[in-house]
Amino acid sequence: xxxxxKLELNRRDLMVGTAASVSLAAVTNSAHAQTQKVDAPMRNDxxxxxxxxxxxxxxxxxTTLLDALRxxxxxxxxxxxxxxxxxxxxxxxxxxxxxxxCLSLAWMHEGDEITTIEGLGTPENLHPMQSAFLEHDGYxxxxxxxxxxxxxxxxxxxxxxxxxxxxxxxxxxxxxxxxLEIRERMxxxxxxxxAYSNIVEAMTDVAGRPA
Amino acid sequence: MKSFTFERAExxxxxxxxxxxNENAKFIAGGTNLLDLMKLEIEVPTHLIDVNKLKLDRIEExxxxxxxxxxxxxxxxxxxxxxxxxxxxxxSRALLAGxxxxxxxxxxxxxxLLQRTRCPYFYDTNMACxxxxxxxxxxxxxxxxxxxxxxxxxxxxxxxNPSDMNVALRALDATVETxxxxxxxxxxxxxxxxxxxxxxxxVETALEHGELITAVTLPAPVxxxxxxxxxxxxxxYAFALVSVAGVIQPDGTGRIAVGGVAHxxxxxxxxxxxxxxxxxxxxxxxFADARPTDDNEFKIxxxxxxxxxxxxxxxx
Numbered sequence: 001x002x003x004x005x006k007l008e009l010n011r012r013d014l015m016v017g018t019a020a021s022v023s024l025a026a027v028t029n030s031a032h033a034q035t036q037k038v039d040a041p042m043r044n045d046x047x048x049x050x051x052x053x054x055x056x057x058x059x060x061x062x063t064t065l066l067d068a069l070r071x072x073x074x075x076x077x078x079x080x081x082x083x084x085x086x087x088x089x090x091x092x093x094x095x096x097x098x099x100x101x102c103l104s105l106a107w108m109h110e111g112d113e114i115t116t117i118e119g120l121g122t123p124e125n126l127h128p129m130q131s132a133f134l135e136h137d138g139y140x141x142x143x144x145x146x147x148x149x150x151x152x153x154x155x156x157x158x159x160x161x162x163x164x165x166x167x168x169x170x171x172x173x174x175x176x177x178x179x180l181e182i183r184e185r186m187x188x189x190x191x192x193x194x195a196y197s198n199i200v201e202a203m204t205d206v207a208g209r210p211a
Numbered sequence: 212m213k214s215f216t217f218e219r220a221e222x223x224x225x226x227x228x229x230x231x232x233n234e235n236a237k238f239i240a241g242g243t244n245l246l247d248l249m250k251l252e253i254e255v256p257t258h259l260i261d262v263n264k265l266k267l268d269r270i271e272e273x274x275x276x277x278x279x280x281x282x283x284x285x286x287x288x289x290x291x292x293x294x295x296x297x298x299x300x301x302x303s304r305a306l307l308a309g310x311x312x313x314x315x316x317x318x319x320x321x322x323x324l325l326q327r328t329r330c331p332y333f334y335d336t337n338m339a340c341x342x343x344x345x346x347x348x349x350x351x352x353x354x355x356x357x358x359x360x361x362x363x364x365x366x367x368x369x370x371x372n373p374s375d376m377n378v379a380l381r382a383l384d385a386t387v388e389t390x391x392x393x394x395x396x397x398x399x400x401x402x403x404x405x406x407x408x409x410x411x412x413x414v415e416t417a418l419e420h421g422e423l424i425t426a427v428t429l430p431a432p433v434x435x436x437x438x439x440x441x442x443x444x445x446x447x448y449a450f451a452l453v454s455v456a457g458v459i460q461p462d463g464t465g466r467i468a469v470g471g472v473a474h475x476x477x478x479x480x481x482x483x484x485x486x487x488x489x490x491x492x493x494x495x496x497x498f499a500d501a502r503p504t505d506d507n508e509f510k511i512x513x514x515x516x517x518x519x520x521x522x523x524x525x526x527x
Contacts (some may be wrong), residue, residue: 040216040258061259062212064246084247091313097287100313103243107217108261155312163291166307166447171296187447188311 046107051119059106066090066101077117077146088189091147092116098154117146129153132202140193148189152203155185177207212249217259223390223425226262231392231421233258240283241317244326253343267425276431282321282424299429300437301456305379308441311448321424328370329450341367342412361503361510363473368412372405372475373450381476382456382468386428392421405475435460436525440517453510455517459525463487472510490519
C-alpha cells in the first residue's frame with residue numbers, strides 16, 4: 001500500500017503532465033477546426049422556444065443546452081452543479097419532460113419547447129410549486145432549488161400520466177403521489193443542505209390540491 | 212470536449228453508411244452516456260451522427276406475439292408501456308431501477324445496450340486502462356475492486372456492464388436488430404451481443420463499425436413471476452453491486468440473469484436447471500469458474516442471497 005504522501009506527490013506530477021497535454025491538444029484542435037470549416041462547420045445555428053419565446057442562436061457544436069441557457073440567453077436560474085448528470089441542478093423541461101440540460105447538446109433541440117425555472121412563474125405570479133417550496137421551507141442555500149422545482153413539477157405530471165417507479169408495488173396499476181413515490185422519483189436531484197423532508201412536504205401539499 | 216462536426220441522419224441505412232465513411236464518427240441519440248464521456252475526453256469522436264429523427268421510436272407487437280421495441284424508444288416510455296408492464300414486467304422493473312427520472316426520459320433502448328462500464332479506472336484518464344487505451348494495462352487489477360467483476364474476467368480487464376436493462380433483456384432472450392453500412396440487416400441474440408473482455412476489452416459488443424441498432428425484439432411472453440432485485444450502496448440512483456432478473460414459473464423452474472458481476476449479463480442454462488434445488492445450487496453453478504478479488508468476493512454470497520430473495524418473492 002502506498003503512503004498517502006507518495007500518492008499526493010504522484011498526483012501533483014500527473015496534474016502538471018495533464019496541463020501540458022491539454023494546451024498541446026488546444027493547438028492541434030484549432031488547426032483541425034480550420035481545415036474542417038469549409039464543408040462541415042464546428043459552429044451552427046439552432047432555433048427553439050424558451051419559456052414561450054422563440055430564440056435563434058449561433059453556437060459552437062459543443063455547447064450544451066445548459067450553457068446555451070446560462071451563457072447565451074442569460075437565464076441563470078438553471079444551475080450548473082456537477083455538469084455530468086449526477087446532481088440534477090440543471091433540470092429543465094423539454095416538451096414538458098424533465099431532462100438534465102448538462103447532458104444534452106443545444107443543436108439537438110431544434111424546434112423544441114424548453115421551460116426553465118424562469119418560465120414556470122415570476123416573483124409576482126409564482127407557480128404553485130414555487131409557493132409551496134417557500135411555504136414549507138424546501139431549501140437552505142437555494143442552489144439546487146430551480147432544478148428541484150422543475151423536477152418536482154414534472155414528477156407530479158409523471159404520476160398523473162401513470163408512469164410507474166422503482167417503488168410502485170403493482171406496476172400494472174396507476175401510481176399514487178405517496179411520500180415513498182416522491183422520494184424515489186426525486187432521487188436524481190441532490191440537495192447537499194439536506195432539505196429533502198421539506199421538499200417532500202411541499203410536493204405532497206401541491207399533489208393533494210384539487211387540479 | 213474536443214471539437215466535432217455533426218449531421219442529422221434521414222434513414223437508418225444512411226446513418227450506417229455515414230458512419231462507415233468516418234472511423235472517428237459516433238451515433239448520438241439520448242447522449243446521456245456519450246456526452247458525459249466526451250466531456251472527460253474518454254470518447255473523442257470527430258463527427259456525430261444524430262439518429263433521433265429516424266422514427267425508430269415505436270413499440271409494436273410482432274406476428275408471433277412478441278414485441279418489437281424501436282432503438283429510439285426512451286427508457287421511461289418502455290418502462291411505462293402497458294404491454295411491457297403486464298407481460299414483460301422484469302423489463303419495466305429493471306429500467307425503473309436504473310438511473311434517474313431525468314436520465315430515463317432521454318436514454319434510449321439502443322443507447323442503454325451500448326452503455327460503457329462504470330469502472331473507476333476507465334473513468335480516470337490518469338490511470339492505465341486496456342478498455343480506454345488498449346495495451347496500456349489494467350489499474351483495476353490490484354486496485355480498488357469492490358464494485359468490479361468476479362466472473363468471466365480476464366488478465367486485461369475486470370470491468371462490469373453497468374446496465375440494468377441488459378440483465379432483463381438477457382432473461383427474456385431478446386434479439387438485437389441491426390443494419391450495416393452496406394444496407395444488410397441482421398439479428399443478434401442478446402447472449403452473443405455483449406462480449407467477455409478477453410484480450411480485447413475495448414471490443415464490447417458484436418457490432419461492426421458503422422452498424423446501427425434499429426430495434427430490440429422480445430419473443431412471446433413466457434408467463435411466470437417477473438422480478439428484478441437490485442442491491443446497491445444507496446436505495447436509489449446508484450449502480451448495482453449485484454442485481455438479479457428472475458422469471459420464475461409456478462413449478463419452481465425459470466430463468467435467472469445476474470448483473471453487476473461480469474462484463475455482460477451473466478446467465479447459464481445449467482445453473483437454471485438447479486433452481487428446484489435452491490439459490491445456493493444455482494449460485495454454485497453460476498460462479499463455478501469465478502475469479503473474485505479479496506475486495507469483491509462478497510458478491511458471490513450476495514448474489515446467492517439475492518437469488519434466494521427472488522425465489523421467496525416468487526413463492527409469496
